[in-house]
Amino acid sequence: MRAVAAAATAGAPLLGDAEARSPKGRLLGLLHLVTSFALSVGYLVPGTLVLLPVVALVLLVFTGFVDLLPAGEPPSPAALAAFSAVLLTCAPLLGRLACTIQRRRLEDVFGVVESRAPRPAARPRNPAEALLRGLGYLYGRDAWTAVICATLTGVQGVVFGGIVLGLVVYGTALAAGSLVGLGYALVSGSLENAAAPLTAVFLGPVGAVVGLWAVPLLVRLEFEVSRRLLLDAPEMVVRRRLAQVQDSRLRMVDAAEAERRRIERDLHDGAQQRLLVVTMTLSRARARAADPDEVRALIDEARGEAKAVMAELREVARGLHPRALTDHGLDAALPVAAGRCPVPVQVRVDLPERPSARAEGVAYYVVCEALANVAKHAGAESVEVRAERAAAEGADLLRITVTDDGKGGADPDSGTGLYGLWDRVNAVDGALAVDSPAGEGTVLTADIPWEA
Template identity: 55%
Template structure:
């Protein structure tokens, strides 16, 4: 199952109107430094992809070499140019032996790439536990020579080629630019020291290299984040979003979330029952007793009976307010009547941590999408208040336009301690179940000490 897909979103800098000029300039300088730091990190990521690319291509290369050698030898045996002796049998055995070696290496490569995706982009994947007995044996055989094993060979090949392409482009630009500058300066210095003069053609070449070097380095740094996005898109599409993976993931999600949704519904029912029993039911009992006392005093003490009736009216208003609170916990009326624009400030007002709202919606999404989005915000703010130790939270709601289906994207950002683990908390599982129930996706990026970014992509017409 893949319950959580986590990524690092891109955020735009928002300027506050009441900030002093010096503070704004400092923040702009820090933002520029952060951008270049991000580009350097992107270059390092591309260098890692470039370094891992040859290793990723080993399984396919091993199979290609062994199968090619066996095919060539077999053709020669058929033609009669090579005798069919023990060398053919040895080559056949080696070719068969290379199959599990290649698939196991591909499995290891897929595991490494998934771990790298988790470290860089926060993607977390869990799998279905294996069975026992014969089923486990069959799965063991399929692990080595099954469909997934051959798919792993294809996946590592695609990722390796992408790493060579994207990482090689960044390395080419930066290394050629920096190497050209360093080499040009060295060549110029060596020429001046040895001969004391430089030819016009040689000087023109050195100047051209020196002039072209820095722009190439800047171009490599500038294009690096886009190449990282392309590399990540290939990795995600290959490892996590292939058709087979999507089908199996959907089946696993349905199997895994069914019991949790039943438990969540039962817990919600018990909460409502407890709230009604401890609150509204007790108030209604008190109201009944007050009305009974007033009825008994109508004839003997009309004045006191009137006071009891007024007390009963106050109790009735309190019961109505409490029932309204219970209903608001299920689905607030302001959300139904006015949408997320009006409902999110209500949810933010109940959070003890200061919340900044950024709502950019040109129209209302479907009621189901609004309900899921409101639930995500409320649960995320509750988690922040309980666990994050944050001093500020930003909640953003926006419409992401796509060619097929638009998305309602909810982003909750806090500056707390981070380290949120999707596998250890039932609250995050509940959020994931609620979002996945409408074919949405939940993204979490929570490095320790750097806060948490929770993003929910909900279909606009869910």
């Protein structure tokens, strides 16, 4: 689901609780924070360029700074305006560059991908429109938002990176230097000055250990701040939602077309052929009206074929929306779906009442598709399906959990239908999560609004 800024993949060692606290994870986190500290100098440049004209104007108007200039003459208004225009043009461009670099770092380190903004529908038709679009790019809301985000990102890089550098690097260097000084004091025999180096030898490693202990926490804080600044701003949420809608719309069109072809194939190969047999049998019975016994036998044959047609049509309709789901809810429908799965399935439904019909339909689809994936791809020996009501902020959720003991490693791009599941759940503002480590089975969790 990388296209929608979803799960962390590339940077999992920095985000996972267990791996982040390992020595390797702490060293990676330390390197990340030091890099943030180095980049923070550049991130603070856009904000500095915005402040320079303001500071210069204040110095020229409200202080005696003019007297310090050569010949005591202030710069001309035209020169000051040109200087300010250059700085205020460079600041948004550098702010956008800084935000782009930080988003790339979020992608490379944490695996979080920004949904790209939709391209303009058409190019500007006249120079005036092109000029307005250019001015909007340079001085519009997004440009100044980029300056603010770059400045805040730079401040957090200085703070978090400074803490780590102060504790780990300075503590280690202080301990090493003090150890050298203590050795020199021992060699020279001047032990009366060894108290301070001896104290630093013990305090330096303590500071380094504290800094390494704080690395996972600081990395997580930096990630949350950067994510909220660069990915969770209202305009970014709208863009991400639009990209999700565009992607899911195309996939749902393809899925609807595939479903239409499946129904057409099932009807053509089954019900349609049987109806043709019924028609031909009735024609034969009509042609042999003089022989009542043979007519009766042909009518019985046609009636049997008609019953078979009705059974096949019920099977086709059951794949769309089963009668048991409409009449009795998930308590009755999920065991029926589990019974059609070739893998043994244990169903646990703990619902005090029925959710909305739309939520039930989505949940049933999720379970059916998940069981089909298990049968086709997982190589599992058992499956557990659980349906329960979960409390959440704002409204309750219908939580569907499908757990198997198969080979794991589920990949949305390998034709396992996960994108179709995500589209169906996302259409009702739900959330789909898949935990599928290789060799450890798969846990699929769908949280569907109770009143979807």
